[in-house]
Amino acid sequence: MIPYYVIIAIFIILFLSAFFTVKQQSAVIVERFGKYNSIRQSGLQLKIPIIDRIAGRVNLRIQQLDVIIETKTKDNVFVKLKVSVQFKVVQDRVYEAFYKLEYPHDQITSYVFDVVRAEVPKLKLDDVFERKDDVAVAVKRELNEAMIAYGYDIINTLITDIDPDIQVKNAMNRINAADREKTAAEYEAEASRIRIVAKAKAEAESKRLQGQGIADQRREIARGLVESVDVLNRVGINSQEASALIVVTQHYDTLQAIGAENNSNLILLPNSPQAGSDMLNNMVASFTASNQVGEAMKSAGSAKRKDSRIDDFEKPSQDTYSDDI
Template identity: 80%
Template sequence: MNFGFIFLIPFIILGIFILFSGIFTVKQQTAALIERFGKFQSTRNSGLHFKIPVFDRIAGRINLKIQQLDVIVETKTKDDVFVRLKISVQFQVLKAKVYDAFYKLENPHDQITSYVFDVVRAEVPKMKLDDVFERKDDVAIAVKQELNEAMSDYGYDIIKTLVTDIDPDVQVKAAMNRINAAEREKVAAEFEAEAERIKIVAKARAEAESKRLQGQGIADQRREIARGLEESVDVLNNVGINSQEASALIVVTQHYDTLQSIGEETNTNLILLPNSPQAGSNMLNDMIASFVASNQIGEQMKKENEARGIGKPKRKKRTPPPTSPLDDSDIDY
């Protein structure tokens, strides 16, 4: 009896092993394909499943998650610049087409890579290097359209394609950096020149306003000086000093005031020539002599003109033309 039980133990263990070999599980977002004698039998989704031991086997499992494949393509642009583009393809196996995805393609990654190379090398040579950076979305859309048309028959859905990197040749990158730096320096120079121009214009306007106010101040000063001289002459005349003596006194007084103001400035560069007290009197005498000579010459010319007009017939008095609204009497000489 004991020998018979011992003889059955291997068969019991084999039966238990065969029983448990028919039980299997499938993970979430995964599909398992069952074959019976080498022929596709069914597709099992996530959960606990049973298959016929010995007759059925798991041919393979397919990941149903969204996957990403990075493809680096080197090509040439329209302006003969070699550039490397990194294309990221996000794809997913359709649950309804797990059979096609498993049995129709041996290596889906190689298939996707081939289509990416084909599309990129057909689109990028049509563009210049700057256009590749600006229109990289167009390249990504073209890759997605081509892949969707090709891979949908194999049970793959292309979720999105992205151009994640554009890497030109090293020398081209250095040249682009120099161009960019030169452009920025040009813009900076233009802004600096504009700022300098604004400063110059503002300074010129300030100087013009300053000179205008300075001229107005000088005019007001001279007007007040003339009024003060007039009042001083009137005061001196009231005390019995004639106009010539009053003028001489005022000139000498101003001469000494000028010398005093110059002496108060320690760092002045002004030199008064001549600086003797008689200089003021001499200058006044010269002015008076000039005025007297001018009056005498004017009187002599007037007499000569009157003498030439004696004995000539009198001309008929002509009616004066109508005067303009601005009469000679309105003009202040």
């Protein structure tokens, strides 16, 4: 006969096995004699010992599956794409998720491979980088249509990495480096051009100011000479004598300025006592010849205009005489 304490222990074990707990964001499938009985949600639950059993637990939280796919682009470049699929079990369709699919991750992976290998070969490598979101949307659309019947909802699909072949990647880096070097050369050439233009403008402005300064200097010198001649005329010295005195004075001032320089290599020619007088005579002769040439040109111009007027006056008379004949 079975001792009573054994019976009590069995009873306690059976009583305790009738209770179980379900965690938050999860569901428990309960079967009775191997047949589906019910779905239990989070909290403390009760089942019939020996008769009912827990067939499995379903996670209702959002899960992520990373799929790495190697495929070829339109321009025959092999790339590896990492596609992250975020999905969850629909709470109202736990039965389909548990009983219709034994390996849901494998099913999702197969659909991702199928869609990516159908979309990426339509694009060139550069377009794959630019339009990766379009590929992700296509993957999500196909997955939703296929997996919703099994109780799975696709929350999002992300292409988190695009890794071309190492040789292609190096070529892309070289192209990028060459493009940046070209841009840098263009900027350097533009900067050089700006410096040259600025330097030319500065030199032009410097020459203009220098010329203006020389013109102002000569104007002031001429004004000073005129004033000097006026002063000498007031004391009884005529213009020719005053001009000679000014030329001689400036000549000796120049000689004094040259002699004051220790390291000067300038040689002033002619450098005789008569140099000032000769210079003055040459200047007077030049001015006289210039005036004579100017007067001759004026006379020739006046005579030509007079002859032209005489011809114009005589032409009507000749025409009238011809008409009379």
